[in-house]
Structure formats: C-alpha cells, structure tokens
Amino acid sequence: MIKADLVTTVVERTGLGRRQAEIAVETIFSMMKDAMMRGERIELRGFGVFELRPRKTGIGRNPRTGEEVRIPPGKAVRFKPGKHLKHLQFT
Numbered sequence: 514m515i516k517a518d519l520v521t522t523v524v525e526r527t528g529l530g531r532r533q534a535e536i537a538v539e540t541i542f543s544m545m546k547d548a549m550m551r552g553e554r555i556e557l558r559g560f561g562v563f564e565l566r567p568r569k570t571g572i573g574r575n576p577r578t579g580e581e582v583r584i585p586p587g588k589a590v591r592f593k594p595g596k597h598l599k600h601l602q603f604t
Contacts, residue, residue: 559598564590
C-alpha cells in the first residue's frame with residue numbers, strides 16, 4: 514500500500530473529495546514527522562508505537578574496497594506493533 518492508496522481509501526470511506534483526502538493524509542504524516550523531529554513518541558492504540566531510539570556507533574565495511582568505515586552514532590525510528598496488530602493471522 515502506498516500513500517495514494519490511503520488517499521483513495523479515505524475518499525471511499527468518508528465521501529470527502531480527493532483533494533481534501535490528500536490534505537488530510539498529508540497533514541497526518543506531517544504531524545507525525547514533526548513529532549518525531551521533536552523526539553516525541555507516537556502511540557496509535559491498537560496499531561503500534563513509533564519512537565526514536567539511539568543508534569550505537571560502529572564499524573562497517575565498504576563492500577567494494579573492504580575498507581573499514583566508522584559509523585557515527587545517531588537515532589533511528591523504531592516501530593513496535595500493538596497488541597491487535599501482533600495477533601493478526603497472515604496466510
């Protein structure tokens with residue numbers, strides 16, 4: 514599923530116009546990005562939690578040359594699925 518699919522689903526389920534649905538979906542994603550930039554945790558009950566976690570420094574390798582490369586510490590977005598999402602049956 515891509516963002517356009519989400520917009521189409523919003524249009525079908527709510528009766529909003531396509532442009533209004535695009536604005537709604539983009540607004541939600543923008544708010545989530547802004548919250549992550551501020552280091553806030555995003556909890557969507559029944560779906561899951563997005564949060565920033567520190568990433569350790571490390572040593573990697575350039576696959577072409579084999580040369581060691583220092584990987585600086587940073588932060589990464591992690592997603593932990595919620596209870597309802599964990600119990601889905603995938604076939």
